[in-house]
Amino acid sequence: MFLSEHQSKSLLARHGVPIPPGGTAATAGEAAARARKIAADRYAVKAQISAGGRGLAGGIGFADTPEGVGREAARILGRTLVTNQTGPRGETVGTVYVEQAVEMAASLYLAIVIDQGTALPTLLGSLEGGVEFEEKAAARPEILERLTLKPDCSADPGEIRDFFRKLDLTGDGLRNAENLVTACIGAFRDNDVSLMEINPLAVLPDKAVTAVDAKVVLDANAMFRHPEFEELSNEILEDPSERIARENDINFVAMDGDVGVVVNGAGLGLATNDMLVDAGGRPANFMDIRTTARSFQIARGVSLLLDNPAVKVILLNVHGGGMTVCDTVVEGLAFAYSRSNRKPPIIARLAGQNAPWAQSILKDRRLPHELAATMSEAVARAVDVARGKGR
Amino acid sequence: MSILVGSDTRVIVQGMTGRSGTFYTDLAIRYGTQFVAGVRPGKGGSRHVGLPVFDKVSEAMRATDATASLILVPAHQAASAILEAVSAGVEVAVCVTERVPVHDMVGVSASLRNSRTILIGPNSQGILTPGACKIGVMSTSDAMPGCIGIVSRSASLTSEIVAQTSAAGLGQSTTIGVGGDPIHGLGFRRCLEMFRNDEETRGVVLIGELGGVEEEEAADYLGSVDYGKPVVALVAGRHAPQERRMGHAGTLSLMGSRTVEEKADRLAAVGVLVASDADHVTPLLRGALS
Numbered sequence: 077m078f079l080s081e082h083q084s085k086s087l088l089a090r091h092g093v094p095i096p097p098g099g100t101a102a103t104a105g106e107a108a109a110r111a112r113k114i115a116a117d118r119y120a121v122k123a124q125i126s127a128g129g130r131g132l133a134g135g136i137g138f139a140d141t142p143e144g145v146g147r148e149a150a151r152i153l154g155r156t157l158v159t160n161q162t163g164p165r166g167e168t169v170g171t172v173y174v175e176q177a178v179e180m181a182a183s184l185y186l187a188i189v190i191d192q193g194t195a196l197p198t199l200l201g202s203l204e205g206g207v208e209f210e211e212k213a214a215a216r217p218e219i220l221e222r223l224t225l226k227p228d229c230s231a232d233p234g235e236i237r238d239f240f241r242k243l244d245l246t247g248d249g250l251r252n253a254e255n256l257v258t259a260c261i262g263a264f265r266d267n268d269v270s271l272m273e274i275n276p277l278a279v280l281p282d283k284a285v286t287a288v289d290a291k292v293v294l295d296a297n298a299m300f301r302h303p304e305f306e307e308l309s310n311e312i313l314e315d316p317s318e319r320i321a322r323e324n325d326i327n328f329v330a331m332d333g334d335v336g337v338v339v340n341g342a343g344l345g346l347a348t349n350d351m352l353v354d355a356g357g358r359p360a361n362f363m364d365i366r367t368t369a370r371s372f373q374i375a376r377g378v379s380l381l382l383d384n385p386a387v388k389v390i391l392l393n394v395h396g397g398g399m400t401v402c403d404t405v406v407e408g409l410a411f412a413y414s415r416s417n418r419k420p421p422i423i424a425r426l427a428g429q430n431a432p433w434a435q436s437i438l439k440d441r442r443l444p445h446e447l448a449a450t451m452s453e454a455v456a457r458a459v460d461v462a463r464g465k466g467r
Numbered sequence: 468m469s470i471l472v473g474s475d476t477r478v479i480v481q482g483m484t485g486r487s488g489t490f491y492t493d494l495a496i497r498y499g500t501q502f503v504a505g506v507r508p509g510k511g512g513s514r515h516v517g518l519p520v521f522d523k524v525s526e527a528m529r530a531t532d533a534t535a536s537l538i539l540v541p542a543h544q545a546a547s548a549i550l551e552a553v554s555a556g557v558e559v560a561v562c563v564t565e566r567v568p569v570h571d572m573v574g575v576s577a578s579l580r581n582s583r584t585i586l587i588g589p590n591s592q593g594i595l596t597p598g599a600c601k602i603g604v605m606s607t608s609d610a611m612p613g614c615i616g617i618v619s620r621s622a623s624l625t626s627e628i629v630a631q632t633s634a635a636g637l638g639q640s641t642t643i644g645v646g647g648d649p650i651h652g653l654g655f656r657r658c659l660e661m662f663r664n665d666e667e668t669r670g671v672v673l674i675g676e677l678g679g680v681e682e683e684e685a686a687d688y689l690g691s692v693d694y695g696k697p698v699v700a701l702v703a704g705r706h707a708p709q710e711r712r713m714g715h716a717g718t719l720s721l722m723g724s725r726t727v728e729e730k731a732d733r734l735a736a737v738g739v740l741v742a743s744d745a746d747h748v749t750p751l752l753r754g755a756l757s
Binding site for chain 1: 491494542543565566567568569570572573574576577592603604605606607608609619620621622623624625626627630647649650674676677679680684701703704705706707708721722723724743744745746
């Protein structure tokens with residue numbers, strides 16, 4: 077669950093991480109009013125989108141007066157930002173965050189992640205925070221410092237001090253950074269955070285530290301012990317089809333192509349899309365029907381594809397296993413077709429548990445389908461049909 | 468032979484009295500696996516699907532000489548169930564449960580480090596030695612005793628490759644799902660080591676996907692030994708929609724996770740036969756074994 081900038085910052089602030097004073101606004105007027113309340117010498121106006129790279133795409137502006145803040149907000153609100161993380165369609169800005177712009181004596185990078193190699197929480201830091209940090213660190217890995225934390229996220233105070241000394245912090249700056257990281261660790265541990273990143277972490281001329289931008293990812297699997305996640309999740313911008321799918325135990329990512337893909341399992345879904353793209357096809361989506369999904373939920377997932385006018389053909393690839401059997405998927409598909417006016421042809425490849433039963437459902441319900449014996453054959457046929465090569 | 472489990476492995480089920488516990492215990496018994504007891508706090512002394520039920524893992528182990536456990540409990544109980552298996556000295560614990568919080572798994576991993584327990588999963592379909600032992604929830608209809616070891620991060624692709632290797636007459640020595648979660652127990656590297664030492668295994672299929680560092684660790688290991696058996700890898704996700712939100716992928720790249728292409732290149736560089744797609748795995752295996 078990827079929190080927006082203002083959600084991330086308010087979570088961190090609740091645990092004692094200093095952030096610049098600020099708040100959200102949906103109109104230019106609201107933005108100017110926010111600025112008047114903050115009463116600073118200089119303001120930053122930042123697009124709230126669920127992807128990084130917004131600064132380079134024109135999603136951040138600065139102003140010296142509340143009136144200027146209103147003008148910057150008017151410029152940014154309603155714009156569609158295309159960054160290296162949004163995909164080609166970009167994301168339209170509905171909200172901006174207005175905050176006091178701070179003067180940075182140094183801009184650090186700070187993150188806490190769970191390292192998959194050691195299975196331990198790990199603190200990352202660098203002196204060279206700011207835009208395109210990951211690219212910089214990929215080219216020069218030596219700029220990244222790391223400290224492996226204990227399983228309960230704690231560390232010896234001496235280790236944290238040494239960590240920040242390597243980032244050139246001394247005196248008050250060091251003390252402030254130590255307090256900040258202690259607060260971050262508390263927030264990470266108490267909220268089932270799977271990733272936390274502060275970039276840049278500003279060191280001000282008076283050696284105070286403050287989180288200028290923050291990204292927090294919560295572990296949705298821990299929602300059972302965090303009822304508050306529900307409300308946060310409702311505020312998050314999300315592709316409507318992806319939200320419907322998620323609520324129906326289907327992992328779904330909308331893409332730009334014309335081949336609707338219905339697959340059980342993440343690995344098989346990835347392998348199907350790989351094969352489809354290699355064969356010259358263009359997937360309309362990625363789909364992973366989770367093992368817990370029942371036929372009615374699968375029907376909702378298939379409806380998302382039938383409702384998409386770009387979809388010319390459905391590629392059905394199911395390998396029935398011990399948990400999801402072929403007929404469960406095909407029952408769902410048949411139900412979605414029975415409720416839809418659009419009935420694009422289905423290229424079906426059904427294997428494993430209950431495959432013959434699923435094939436007879438396709439036939440008995442008179443669904444427009446062709447059977448293929450292998451994945452490659454099904455993929456090749458779906459590409460042909462999408463290109464308008466007859467049946 | 469096989470790895471980790473065989474026809475003499477005695478298995479208990481944690482969460483046996485639940486809906487999926489009942490269903491999959493019954494299937495495994497019918498397959499011929501020696502399931503000997505169930506564990507369900509509060510139901511000790513009763514019987515379920517013909518097996519005795521105990522309150523604690525340690526009691527069940529003592530009474531039945533079991534060495535393995537299948538864990539089929541809800542996500543919020545998974546960590547404590549695994550920890551109970553670890554402290555009771557279970558040798559092979561298989562956790563099928565999905566959606567276990569990652570922070571819980573950090574604690575579990577720490578307790579595994581100084582234990583005798585090998586954890587498979589969570590979010591794993593389990594381990595299968597065809598014809599001998601099934602500890603998990605996988606389908607067995609396409610499995611066949613044979614010579615291919617399969618280790619996988621994906622249950623659905625495992626089903627696919629099991630069916631293909633059976634159709635090709637090769638069959639499987641053991642198939643293992645290491646689980647789809649970022650933090651899990653047994654990994655590719657140790658599975659590769661065990662398959663190397665298993666006489667029956669003549670070739671290994673490694674099924675990876677984008678994310679994580681399993682494929683990188685496997686490549687490091689395979690580059691450090693003369694493996695002596697062909698290894699075929701399928702790494703899915705080359706054309707996955709890019710992880711676009713909030714630079715998550717970027718931060719993980721700082722932790723050593725590479726792109727699918729880089730994973731495949733690293734495996735190829737140490738002599739692994741990298742399949743271009745899922746249908747290419749068995750032809751590669753056949754070529755290498757003939």
